[in-house]
Structures are given as C-alpha cells and as structure tokens.
Amino acid sequence: MLNRLSCIALFSSVLIGCGGGSSSSEPTEVNASINVSNSVTVVEKASVTITASASPADGTFNWQVISGPALEGFPQQTNEVTITAPDVKTDSVITLQVDYRAPNDKTASDTVVINVTSENQLPVAVVTQTEPAALPAKYPDTVKLSAKDSTDPDSNGAIVSYQWQQLSGPTLTLSDLTQSEISFTHPLLLQSQTARFSLTLVDDEGGEAGTEFSMTLESTDTPVIAEAGDEQSVVEFDTVTLDASKSVSVSGNYTCTWNQEDSGSVTLSISDPTSCKTTFLAPDVDSSIETKFKVTVKDPLNLVNDDEVTITINPKALGLLNDSGMESCFSNTALISCNDDTFIAQDGDMGRDSVASYLDKTGTGRVAFDFTKLNEFADELPDTETTFSCVRDNVSGLIWEVKEANTGTLPNTSVREGKNHYTWYLTTDGTAQDGSITGSANTTCPSNLHCGIQSLIDDVNASNFCGGSNWRLPTYMELLSIIDFGRSDGLQLLDPVFFPNTPSESFLNHVYYWTTQTSVDGRSLTQAFILDMLTGNDLAYPKNNTAYVRLVRTP
Structure with a gap:
C-alpha cells in the first residue's frame, strides 16, 4: 500500500488538491483518506469543476456548503462537482466540505475555499418624456421626464439613486431632482428654446452611469397672459x-x-x-x-x-328687524375697539350696526336704524321735518304711531296723547281675548267706553289715521325692534327725534309699554309682557294694571 496519495493534474478549470498521511508500519486495517485543493478563485456567475481523490476506492462522497453564499444543487454525492459561482454584491468566500466513507466504513473529510470575485455591471440610463400626453408640449403644460425605464443588468441589482441636472435652456422650476421622475411647467417663451438635462444613476454596488436628454420648448403666440x-x-x-x-x-x-x-x-x-x-x-x-x-x-x-x-x-343677511343699536364693544372693565380677538362676538361686532356706516338708507336714524317721517296722510316728509304724525321703519316696513304732545290732565287729554295708559284688553272679531281686563272709562284715558287698549285701537282706526285702519298693538319682537340700547343720554331708549312725547317716567320710575304676548307662566293667562323704555327690560305684568301703548300697522 502507498504511504502517500499521488496528486492528479487537472486541465482548464479542473483543480485537485493533495493531502494525506503516512504510517511507519502497515496497519492491519487501512484508514480512509481524501484530498481536494486548498482554494479556488472564480468570477461571479462563472463555472468551476472540483475533483476529490480518495482511498481506498469505491467509497461514497458527500459535498456540502458549510459557510458563505448558498450554491444551487448542494449537497452532492460524487467525487467531482461543477459549481456556478453566485451573483454577489462584493467579493465573497464559500467553504465546501467533502466527506468520504470507504467500503470498510472508515471516513475522512477535507475542505476547499472558493473565492468568488464580484464583477458589477453598470446601470443603463434611459430618459423618456411621459407628459403631456399630446405633444409637443406648450405653455402651461406640465412636462414630466422619467427614468423608470432605466435598468441594472445584474440579475439581483438595483438602482439606488437618481440625480438630475439642467445643463442649458430657459430657467425652469424643477421638482425633486433625486427622484426617478422630474416635472416642470412649460414656460412662456417668445422664441422656441432647447432644454438639455443630464441624468446620473448609481446602483446598489456603487456603479455609476449617466445619459443626457434634450427637448424643444415651444414659443407661444401670446407672450403676455x-x-x-x-x-x-x-x-x-x-x-x-x-x-x-x-x-x-x-x-x-x-x-x-x-x-x-x-x-x-x-x-x-x-x-x-x-x-x-x-x-x-x-x-x-x-x-x-x-x-x-x-x-x-x-x-x-x-x-x-x-x-x-x-x-x-x-345682500347681507341682516334680517327684517333692526339691530340693538349697540355699536360699542367692551372688555371686563373698559370700552375697547370692536373686533378685538380677546373679547369676541360682541353685539357691536355683528349685525346691522357693525356695518351701519356702509348702509344705503332710505331715511335717517342713529347707527343702523332707518326711519322716514310721515304726515297724517302717510306722505313722506323731509328728514328735517319736526311736525309729523307717523314714522315708517324702513327695515321692517312697519308704520308706527307718533304720540301727541301733552294737552291736559287725565282724563282731559287727546286720544293719542303720550301719557294715556290702559289695561290689557284686546278683542278678536268682537270677542275679548283670554285674560282681558277693561279699565274704567275716563280714568287713565279720555275714552267714554273703557280704558282698555281696544278703545284706543278702535278710535285710531275709525279716524283712518295716517292713511290706515289696521292699527294694532305690537308684538314683543316688533316693539323691541325700535328700542335703541346704544343711546347714552340716560333718559329713554326710544329716539325722541322719531318718537317724541314719550313720558319721561311713571309706574315706579319705569316707562312700561304693552305687547300682544300673553305670559304663559301658570297664572291663568292673567299677565302679558311689557317692555320698559328706560331700561329695555321685559316683565310679565298683570293685565289689570295699566301701561302705555304705541300702536303699529303694516303698510
């Protein structure tokens, strides 16, 4: 038996390693031995054949990868294997181990190192114009250039960065120059110009390649738009x-x-x-x-x-009723400018009064109020007239009674004298409304029938006062609409320019006026709402008490 195995010379890319051992005396039973080359160098995706020699002959081989990138087809059970080096990103090392089992069940192993050299293929840069759909592009089209058709020839390669640059042409505002697509708005041009761009690609192995792209930007028929x-x-x-x-x-x-x-x-x-x-x-x-x-x-x-x-x-949605007359705004302690961000949504910030200076009025009035004076026939009078019988509210369209001046001592007064006062007594089709109370005749008014409100309404309608016979008691909201809460003279809240002869005070320092609204508060309909022309407050007031009356009618 030989003390050392012979090396077998291989041609081309077939490589065999030598190895083995020796013994000073021939054993009674031969140990198994196997030899392969120590190392092999190969370029990625190239093939190489490796052969192992072993003794005693006629045993079995088993090849396996013990480290490095995976190889297809392993493990294998022949003495000679052909491998295709994998596609790698960087130079890599693969270690193969071959195990041999001899017919006498003795075993031996050897390893071979395969050095795989990376060989990167550079990316291929391709630029296409993808927008607009209809060519040629013109102002103000959005122009889009795409590098999405660019490729990396490596089977497991990828493009990892894009870098665009405009080399020449008119000044353009380009989108992100590091994306696979860029876009810009076709500029307004007096003459056609050529725009030239460069594109540089880098792949995942650091390989760099580029290209250039040119396009014509068309002139426009209208150089000023x-x-x-x-x-x-x-x-x-x-x-x-x-x-x-x-x-x-x-x-x-x-x-x-x-x-x-x-x-x-x-x-x-x-x-x-x-x-x-x-x-x-x-x-x-x-x-x-x-x-x-x-x-x-x-x-x-x-x-x-x-x-x-x-x-x-x-038109601004200002409504068919007047505003409050409040054009001022306040902090917790002082007068401030309206539209203050700290004290918001005040009455002076909103509604008709906030735009009073812009209103196109038919007549006159403080802030947003708009009144026209009328004579006894409902003819319009100049704003400066001091003698008038009625007032038309040009916002709501209502016509209001103007009270006569004081002529005597109750009950020796005129029918429409301002200081006459009445109990709450109203009729509908001759039938008294719920809770109505007739006041005694010739007491708080000059009527020979009774001093309920209906007596005044009947007398005024009978006279066809200011051209109308549909005079009535105002509703709560109608009466409230002529109160000017912004008046600062401290006397009363009705503007005396349009509502003269209003009593200064009565009824325990109040100037109460009746409304049509009965108070539904569990008192058997015996109270109706009044409004105080000194304070603007309302009150549910017993109908058998007396209060002032200001009549109103629709045109």
Whole structure:
C-alpha cells in the first residue's frame, strides 16, 4: 500500500488538491483518506469543476456548503462537482466540505475555499418624456421626464439613486431632482428654446452611469397672459380682493391696470387701480348683482393682454328687524375697539350696526336704524321735518304711531296723547281675548267706553289715521325692534327725534309699554309682557294694571 496519495493534474478549470498521511508500519486495517485543493478563485456567475481523490476506492462522497453564499444543487454525492459561482454584491468566500466513507466504513473529510470575485455591471440610463400626453408640449403644460425605464443588468441589482441636472435652456422650476421622475411647467417663451438635462444613476454596488436628454420648448403666440383671478361671490360690505398676480410675461415683469367694465347699478371705487393686487368695498345692495372687472397687463416690451373677472355681490343677511343699536364693544372693565380677538362676538361686532356706516338708507336714524317721517296722510316728509304724525321703519316696513304732545290732565287729554295708559284688553272679531281686563272709562284715558287698549285701537282706526285702519298693538319682537340700547343720554331708549312725547317716567320710575304676548307662566293667562323704555327690560305684568301703548300697522 502507498504511504502517500499521488496528486492528479487537472486541465482548464479542473483543480485537485493533495493531502494525506503516512504510517511507519502497515496497519492491519487501512484508514480512509481524501484530498481536494486548498482554494479556488472564480468570477461571479462563472463555472468551476472540483475533483476529490480518495482511498481506498469505491467509497461514497458527500459535498456540502458549510459557510458563505448558498450554491444551487448542494449537497452532492460524487467525487467531482461543477459549481456556478453566485451573483454577489462584493467579493465573497464559500467553504465546501467533502466527506468520504470507504467500503470498510472508515471516513475522512477535507475542505476547499472558493473565492468568488464580484464583477458589477453598470446601470443603463434611459430618459423618456411621459407628459403631456399630446405633444409637443406648450405653455402651461406640465412636462414630466422619467427614468423608470432605466435598468441594472445584474440579475439581483438595483438602482439606488437618481440625480438630475439642467445643463442649458430657459430657467425652469424643477421638482425633486433625486427622484426617478422630474416635472416642470412649460414656460412662456417668445422664441422656441432647447432644454438639455443630464441624468446620473448609481446602483446598489456603487456603479455609476449617466445619459443626457434634450427637448424643444415651444414659443407661444401670446407672450403676455393676463390672469384676473377666479370668479367670486361676496356679500355687501365685504372687502373684495382683485388679484392678477398670477399673470405671466416672457420677461417676467409686468404692470397691471384695473377697470370696472360693467357697473350695473353701482360704480365701485378700486383702492389702487394700478396695483396687480388691489381691493374694493362691496356696496350696499338690495338684491344680488354682478359686475365685471378687466385687468390690462403690460410688460416692458409694451406687449399687452387683458382678462376679466365677474364678481357677484349679494345682500347681507341682516334680517327684517333692526339691530340693538349697540355699536360699542367692551372688555371686563373698559370700552375697547370692536373686533378685538380677546373679547369676541360682541353685539357691536355683528349685525346691522357693525356695518351701519356702509348702509344705503332710505331715511335717517342713529347707527343702523332707518326711519322716514310721515304726515297724517302717510306722505313722506323731509328728514328735517319736526311736525309729523307717523314714522315708517324702513327695515321692517312697519308704520308706527307718533304720540301727541301733552294737552291736559287725565282724563282731559287727546286720544293719542303720550301719557294715556290702559289695561290689557284686546278683542278678536268682537270677542275679548283670554285674560282681558277693561279699565274704567275716563280714568287713565279720555275714552267714554273703557280704558282698555281696544278703545284706543278702535278710535285710531275709525279716524283712518295716517292713511290706515289696521292699527294694532305690537308684538314683543316688533316693539323691541325700535328700542335703541346704544343711546347714552340716560333718559329713554326710544329716539325722541322719531318718537317724541314719550313720558319721561311713571309706574315706579319705569316707562312700561304693552305687547300682544300673553305670559304663559301658570297664572291663568292673567299677565302679558311689557317692555320698559328706560331700561329695555321685559316683565310679565298683570293685565289689570295699566301701561302705555304705541300702536303699529303694516303698510
């Protein structure tokens, strides 16, 4: 028996290692031995064959990977194996172990190291224009360039970074230059220009490759484009902004001039007609109106373009009743400016009184109140007239009785004298309403029938006072609507310019006026609401007591 195994020479890429042992004397039983080469170097995806020699012959082989990247087809049971080096990102080492079992069941093992050299293939850069769908692109199309068709030839490779750059052409505002796609808005151009871009790719093994892409950006027929902004629907008294700042010109510079094209029923004052962004105050309107504004945009080359915008002005929802008359606002301790962010939503901030200075009144009145004086035939009188019989509230449309001056001592007074007072007595179709109480005749009023409210209503209607015979007692809300809580003279809350001859005080320092509202408070309908013209407070008041009366009618 040989003391050392012979090495077998291999050609091409077949490699065999030598090894073994020796003995000073021939044993009675031969040990198994196996030899392979110590190491092999191969490029990724290339093939190599490795052969093991073993003794005694006719045993079985078993190859397996014990470290490094996995190999297809293992384990294997032959003395010669052919492997294909895996695709690796960096140089890698694979260790194979071969085990041999001899016919006499003796075993031996050996290992071989396979050095796999990484060989990266560079990415392939491809640029395509994917938007707009209809070519050629023109202002103001969104242009999109894509590198998504770029590839990495390595089967397990990937592109990990993109870097775009504009090399030449007009100034463009590009989206993120590190993404697979970039986009920009086609610029406004007086002449067609070529835009040139570069794209650099890096793959997951650090390989870098690039390409360039060029495209023609077309000129436009209109080198200045005016943009007057979107149509607007606003409310009267709003501050409306006209904005042409989205206009464009090939030079990037331009001036603006605004004009009201269609005044309709109103002519508006633009704060600065030569500013691209300007304002106007929406006027007082009785119904919705439309008006148009034209902006003329001119660039330094005297190239001009126009555009129009339509503004719809709607009435403010101010209601059919007057506001409270409070135009002032307050903190916890002092008078402050309205619209203060700390003390918000005050009466002076909202409603008709907050826009009183903008209201287009039919008559006159403090803050948002709007009254017209009428004579005994309901004809309108000048605002300066001091002798009048009735007052029309131009907000609610109601016509109010104006009391006569004091002429005598009760009951020797005139029918409509201001200091006459009555019990709550009303009839409907000749039938007294629930809880009505007739006051004694010729006591607190000059009536020979009774001093209930109905006696006054009947007398005034019989006279066709101020051209009407439908006079009645006002509701709670109607009477409240003529109270001016903003009056600061401390005398009364009815404006004496329009409601003269109101008693200064009575009824325990109050000036109580009846309303039609019965108080439903479990008292068998025996009380009705009154309003105090000194304080503005209301009170459920017994109907058998007396209070003042101010009649009202609809036109």
